[in-house]
Amino acid sequence: MDRIHISETSSDKVPNTSPTAASVSTDMYGMAVKSCCDQIMERLKPFREADPEAGWDKWVERAYFERVNLSAQGFYKTPDLWFDWSKGKGNLYSYFSYGASASEVEVDTLTGDFTILRSDLVMDVGDSLNPAIDIGQVEGAFTQGLGLFTMEQCVYLEGNGRTQRGQLFTTGPGTYKIPAVSDIPVQLNVTLLDGTSNPQAIFSSKAVGEPPLFLAASVLFAIRDAVRASRAERGIIAPFQLDTPATCHTIRMACEDQFTQQAQQCFTNLSSTRKWTVNV
Template sequence: MGQGLYTKMIQVCSKSLGIPISKIYINETSTNTVSNMSPSAASMSSDIYGMAILNACEILNSRLAAIKKNNTNKSWDEWINIAYLDRINLSAQGFCKIEKLDFDWSTSKGSPFNYFTYGCGCSLVEVDVLTGDFKVLKTDIVMDVGKSINPAVDVGQIEGAFVQGMGLFTMEEMVYLNEGRNIQKGTVFTCGPGTYKIPCFGDIPANMRVYLLHNAPNERAVYSSKGIGEPPLFLGASVLFAIKDAIANVRRENGVTLTFRLNSPATSEHIRMLCSDFITNIFIKEKEEGVAEEKWTVVP
């Protein structure tokens, strides 16, 4: 999937066996090697696969322990050659099952997670009150990833999840059509890149900084690390809340003090209509009088 999983697993193996990564090769994953493995999902891939690799490496280390002890001045290649000549099994299969997960969905009791990944995000936005468009000027994120196996991979996952969450909360709107000319009721209108918008390069915060929390060990995962794929997604809500704060300031400047609700996704249309001014007031008045639809709504 491109989440850096292979890279992390090579690092786990390298550290456990005490060999350089140049000596490690990962074949394409397939169910013909492990038939009942969990999917690469739920931000648990590093946990379950890392522990499985660690399990297999520990088996190999135990088989090689006597050879290493009696040949301390030799290299890895020489140890393996000795083991081969002694007919020692040099292949091992590891497996991992996350323990102490006993959540009962019928009673909502128990523990559905092995641990929690914490994070904090703060965003600064600039809103164009005449069009409803916005720009994210700056975002700061702090994530608790335990002891990161690969900080570069984790930072990339955090950045990607944040941008995905920002799109979820501000752009990705599902619109269904009512009955019209040659159109069936319930037809999805936003069914392509022309209408269903996702973040692009220009939407990424101009100044984005990601910090990994130091001294935050996690005893429940491989080498004290934490899963990081999905947890940062909700931090994209910081953009939504910043937009709402900007709208509130505009409304106060226009003498509007009533509370308002900003639904997600906060698209440009929704933002513009909440920035109450004389233009939106015209629309609201005409809508109440029943004449707004003809002027403002495009009917297919």
């Protein structure tokens, strides 16, 4: 490993690379690197066969003096991807990633605040290239999903002369809440599924950057179950709507009691109702 050095990305090396996005970086560039290695190993083959015990340094030295090209360029394009939109048939993806999650939450029905007591995540990443990195990716994507499903609400301005109606107010972390240390589960367990090789990608691995984000939906549904239990205690069995993001305000209003009814009246009839609450 101490012989491996990686320089900064530069278009003077490969001008038409794809961005490191959509969770395909390892799939594409892993294959491209492997292509380079295969080319160089093939050029070193005569020296390896002539003296198998010489070792890497000697093979490279002899190839150098024989004027063998010891550099290579690799490029990879995922094969067999196509789609006929007129017929609705084709193959848009080379493989699929799978995961499962279960979460336990505690909801304060008087404020709408909640605590994630525990989340258990299982992710199919094929044969993991680096379990430490993959687990970190799962944890990070799950936390990002918490923001998506429970916090990061888009708020648009009404317009008051200085601002335009419909202008987005929550343009960054300074104007909306993102997950912090205190928001992650008290107990977070991540397991990489064993025995799930993937012949479609480099060394049977699978993408793990973005797919785990959806595992955070287990928190949303756990909150919904808690709200349902709270409503049932007051004899409310009617269906209810809990939109995402399930913010404290949304959760509190979904619990439905005397105070939420008064608040709703205040919100819908501002001119005649005494303002005893503030819509945040």
